[in-house]
Structure formats: structure tokens, C-alpha cells
Amino acid sequence: MLSNSVCFSQSNSEPSIKGKLHIDSRWKPVVYLSYIPTFKDMSKMSSQMIIAEAKVDSLGYFSFPVNQLPKSDRLYRIHISKKKAPPASLIIGGEEENHIFFIANPNVNIYISNTDSLGIFNKHKIQGYLPNNDLSSINKIIENRKTESSTDSRIKREFLEKNINSKLRRIADTSSHPIVSLYALNQSNFESTFLENQKFYKNYLKKWKNEDSLYFTEFRTKLPTEENTYIYKFLLIALGFFSLGFIINYLIVPRKKHKQNRILTSLSIQERKIFALLQDGKSNKEISEELNIGISTVKSHISSIYNKLNVKSRKDILNLHL
Amino acid sequence: MKNTIKLVSTLSFFLLFTLGVFAQSQSTHQCNSTTSNRNIELEGSSDTENIKIEVDKDVNKIHIGVSSTIKSGYLTVEVYDPKGNKKGNFSVESQIKPGDKKKELVCGQMQKQIDEPIEGTWIVKLIPRDAVGTISIHTSQI
Numbered sequence: 001m002l003s004n005s006v007c008f009s010q011s012n013s014e015p016s017i018k019g020k021l022h023i024d025s026r027w028k029p030v031v032y033l034s035y036i037p038t039f040k041d042m043s044k045m046s047s048q049m050i051i052a053e054a055k056v057d058s059l060g061y062f063s064f065p066v067n068q069l070p071k072s073d074r075l076y077r078i079h080i081s082k083k084k085a086p087p088a089s090l091i092i093g094g095e096e097e098n099h100i101f102f103i104a105n106p107n108v109n110i111y112i113s114n115t116d117s118l119g120i121f122n123k124h125k126i127q128g129y130l131p132n133n134d135l136s137s138i139n140k141i142i143e144n145r146k147t148e149s150s151t152d153s154r155i156k157r158e159f160l161e162k163n164i165n166s167k168l169r170r171i172a173d174t175s176s177h178p179i180v181s182l183y184a185l186n187q188s189n190f191e192s193t194f195l196e197n198q199k200f201y202k203n204y205l206k207k208w209k210n211e212d213s214l215y216f217t218e219f220r221t222k223l224p225t226e227e228n229t230y231i232y233k234f235l236l237i238a239l240g241f242f243s244l245g246f247i248i249n250y251l252i253v254p255r256k257k258h259k260q261n262r263i264l265t266s267l268s269i270q271e272r273k274i275f276a277l278l279q280d281g282k283s284n285k286e287i288s289e290e291l292n293i294g295i296s297t298v299k300s301h302i303s304s305i306y307n308k309l310n311v312k313s314r315k316d317i318l319n320l321h322l
Numbered sequence: 323m324k325n326t327i328k329l330v331s332t333l334s335f336f337l338l339f340t341l342g343v344f345a346q347s348q349s350t351h352q353c354n355s356t357t358s359n360r361n362i363e364l365e366g367s368s369d370t371e372n373i374k375i376e377v378d379k380d381v382n383k384i385h386i387g388v389s390s391t392i393k394s395g396y397l398t399v400e401v402y403d404p405k406g407n408k409k410g411n412f413s414v415e416s417q418i419k420p421g422d423k424k425k426e427l428v429c430g431q432m433q434k435q436i437d438e439p440i441e442g443t444w445i446v447k448l449i450p451r452d453a454v455g456t457i458s459i460h461t462s463q464i
Contacts, residue, residue: 045430046415086427092412094387094433157438192407 017078017104018063019112021056023120027080027098029056032087033064036075038218039186042101045090049077053087056080069106073131073179075215077101078112080120095119103131103179134171134180141167142187165189169200178211182219191222266308274301275309278317357462364453366395373446375461377404377439383464384439386410388446389431392455394418397448399457401434404442410434416455 023029034049036042041049054062069076079099081089091098100121104110110132114124126132145164168188175181185204194201201223208216267275270291277287284302288295311317360373377384388399392414400411414430446459 043411044413044415045428046417047426047428048415048417081429085429088414088427089429090412090414090431092410092430092432093435096431096433 013109015066015107015109016063017066017076017102017108017110017112018061019110020060021062021080021112021114021120022060022116023056023080024118026082027120028083028085030054030080030087031056031062031064032079032081034077034079035070036077036101038214039075039183040218042075042077043090043092045088047086047088050087066104066106066108069104071106072213073103073105073177074213075101075179075183076104095122097121100124100126101135102126103129103135103177131177131180134175134177135183138168138171138180138184138187141171161189165193169193169197172204173200178208178213179215181208182215186219194223267305271301271305271308274298275305275317278302278305278314279320281318355462355464357460360459362448362457362459364392364395364397364450364455364457366452366454367450368452369450371448373448373459375444375446377441377444377463379441381439381441381463382437384436384444385460385462386434386436386444386446387432387460388412388457389429390414390455390457391427391429392416392453393425393427394422395453395455396451397430397453397455397457398450399430399432400447400449401432402445402447403436404440404444409436419452 017033021031031054032050033052033054034045035051036049051068052064054064056062077099079090081087081098082096089098095118098120100112102110102112108129110126110128112124112126114121116123126136141164145161165188168184169190172181172185172188175184190201205220205223264272264275273291274287277290282290284295284298288298291298305317306312309317309320311320358375362371375384375386386401388401390397390399394416396413396415398411398413401409403409410432412430412432414428416426416428418424418426448457
């Protein structure tokens with residue numbers, strides 16, 4: 001944990017995350033700072049994520065030093081907890097939502113304030129570092145999603161939802177800040193709109209190919225890569241061939257077999273035995289000895305077999321695959 | 323004079339009638355709202371559980387509140403609409419392992435209010451991993 005400190009004015013130029021909060025008696029006068037390594041962790045709470053805590057003084061002021069933060073921009077969360085709750089408490093949604101997110105690095109001087117103690121972060125400001133203004137703009141768009149949905153019909157809501165998602169994609173596309181850009185995209189239901197906008201995502205990944213932060217690593221794993229797309233295509237083709245094989249095997253071949261069975265059943269029992277021996281390449285004499293019948297009888301049966309199967313020679317019999 | 327009395331009594335009648343209808347609609351409105359509460363104890367469980375919430379066509383609004391406190395382990399709570407779209411989630415993790423002498427509590431709470439919800443089965447999915455703690459789920463439909 002970083003050391004606690006109190007006191008401050010906004011004019012202090014020493015890099016820090018500080019501010020003034022109006023909090024009522026429900027809340028403990030302590031602010032917790034958490035490091036958010038991936039967007040997935042925005043809705044996660046664990047005491048390990050809390051990297052600092054600062055007391056809120058009687059006038060509402062608090063401050064965190066920033067010198068131990070990672071050098072490049074990262075996403076952070078500050079939250080407060082209710083009096084009877086443990087420090088690691090996260091409230092999502094409703095009037096008691098107890099946290100906000102912002103971007104910071106060791107050189108920033110961020111000032112956080114609120115104007116209402118009822119909904120503690122309902123009306124808040126994050127000043128001092130420009131990417132957070134963009135973050136706030138994105139949050140306002142997301143807020144619109146909630147308010148619009150409460151008054152409009154379902155069809156209109158779906159239309160608005162599409163509109164909001166496309167607005168967020170536009171921000172993601174135009175923002176020059178990697179976390180802001182990805183934050184916007186992350187709020188745009190990108191997983192369900194990937195197929196509709198494949199070209200956009202392809203270009204997006206190309207644009208940020210050098211970003212190796214965990215935020216982008218996580219994002220890349222969520223999107224189907226080109227390699228995966230090829231695998232899917234290959235699997236689809238394989239499945240197609242399998243289905244074709246299945247159809248041929250179970251629908252076409254049985255018909256052929258059925259026809260062949262019908263031909264075989266037209267032969268008498270003795271003829272079938274002789275037919276089998278003919279297919280083994282046996283001579284008339286061998287058949288005669290094996291079945292213990294005269295050669296002339298064998299010849300007569302063979303002639304009958306030729307007629308019934310509509311063949312002219314032993315070679316034709318050998319070529320029959322019954 | 324008689325006309326005035328008639329007018330006043332007609333107006334009074336309409337006023338009382340309107341108030342009566344309004345009161346009745348309010349009481350019907352209250353009767354139509356349904357709530358349910360469920361408390362679940364986790365004792366080192368790692369079994370995923372789906373809590374189903376049936377939402378009828380004529381429901382205007384649903385509220386889903388999930389709060390959890392865990393002493394150890396990991397818990398993820400997700401809310402899905404009948405189409406399978408995730409509508410909210412949170413995770414809580416305690417660093418304490420079962421049997422440790424140290425104590426640590428981690429709390430997670432989520433409030434979701436959905437207007438004109440999709441008809442069908444909404445699901446609150448509980449995904450614990452060696453979690454010890456409690457979950458409380460409150461739902462109401464209007």
C-alpha cells in the first residue's frame with residue numbers, strides 16, 4: 001500500500017491523484033485506489049487489486065501519491081465502502097454505485113470531485129488529464145443507452161442500441177489514445193457485432209498492432225483471428241464433405257445395394273452358391289467338385305445365372321460388385 | 323339555484339368516481355408486482371448454478387439485485403436475458419484459502435433495472451470456485 005495523506009489544494013502541481021468528495025454518513029471516509037489490469041477486471045473486486053487507500057478529511061479532501069504507478073497510462077478505479085462493509089466492496093448500478101474509473105500515470109495531476117452525496121459518483125468530475133475527458137464522454141453515451149431504453153419501444157431501443165454502438169466504434173476509430181479507444185470499443189458489444197463489421201476490426205487490429213498492454217492482449221484473444229477464421233472455414237468445408245459422404249452412404253448406396261439384393265434374390269440357392277464360387281474365380285470343374293454336382297449341371301446353372309443377371313461372361317461376373 | 327346544486331353534485335360524483343378508479347388502479351398496480359428473495363450459502367462450492375426468473379409478456383419492468391459476501395474463493399455472477407445476451411456481471415475474489423486463520427471479506431453487489439424486459443427466462447448465473455460465503459438475490463417485477 002502507498003502511504004496515506006491528507007490535505008491539498010487544486011493548485012498543488014506535484015503529480016498526484018487527489019480530490020474532494022461529498023460523502024454522507026453511510027460511507028466510510030476512506031477512498032481506495034485499485035489498479036485495473038484488463039477491462040474484464042472492471043467488474044471484479046478483490047483486496048489484491050487495491051493498491052492504495054487515502055483518508056477523506058472533514059472537508060472531503062483526499063490524495064494519493066502517484067510516483068509508484070506504472071510508467072505508462074493504465075486504468076484505475078477509486079471506490080468507497082459503506083461503514084459496515086469491508087474495504088473490498090464493489091457496488092455496480094443503482095444510486096449507491098460506489099466507484100469510477102480513470103486513466104493515470106506517474107506524471108499526472110488528477111483532481112476528482114463530486115457535487116452530490118446521495119449518488120456518490122452520479123455527478124462527478126475528473127480534471128487534469130485529457131484522456132479522462134474522453135472517457136467521461138464515452139460514459140455519457142453509455143448513460144444515454146440506459147435513459148433512452150427506459151422510455152422507448154423495444155424496436156426503437158434496438159435501433160438506438162445500434163446507433164450507440166456505431167457511435168462508440170467511431171470514437172474507437174478516431175481516438176489516438178489506446179486505452180480510450182479500446183474502452184469505447186469494449187462498451188460497444190463488439191463480440192456480437194464482429195461479423196457485421198469484420199473490415200473495421202481488421203483495420204483496428206492493424207492500427208494498434210504495436211500495443212502490447214494487457215488491455216489489447218485480452219481484446220485480441222476475444223476476437224476471432226484470421227487464423228481462426230481459416231480454421232472455421234476449413235472445419236466448415238470438412239463438415240460439408242462429411243455431410244455429403246453421409247448422404248451418399250446412407251441414402252444413395254443403400255438404394256444401389258437394395259437393387260443388387262433384389263437381383264441376388266432372383267437367383268436360386270444353388271445359383272447363389274455357384275455365383276459366389278464364380279466370383280472367387282473357380283472353374284466349372286472346381287465348382288462341380290465343391291458342390292458335388294455334375295459339370296453339365298454347373299453349366300446349366302451358370303447359363304441361368306447369366307440370363308438372370310444379364311451378363312455374358314465370367315469376366316462380367318467378376319466385375320459385378322454385389 | 324337548483325341547477326347549481328345539480329352541477330355541484332354531478333361534479334362531486336365525477337370527482338369521487340375518478341378518485342375511486344385511481345385508487346383501484348393503484349391497488350391493482352401493487353397487486354401486479356411480484357417480488358422474490360433467495361439466499362444461498364456457499365460452503366466451498368465450485369458448482370455453477372442457474373437461478374431462473376420467468377418474465378411474462380405484460381411485465382413492464384424488472385429489477386434484479388444480487389449481493390454477495392465471500393470469505394474465501396472466487397465467485398462470478400452473471401445476468402442473461404432470454405436471448406442469451408449478458409446484461410451484467412461482477413466477480414469477487416478473496417485471497418484467503420479455506421482453513422486459513424486470517425479473515426477477509428469481499429463484497430460485490432449489482433443492481434439491474436430493465437424496462438420492457440424480453441419475455442422468457444432470465445438467468446442469474448452463479449459461478450463459484452471454492453467459494454465460501456453468501457449470496458442474496460432479490461427480484462421484483464412490475
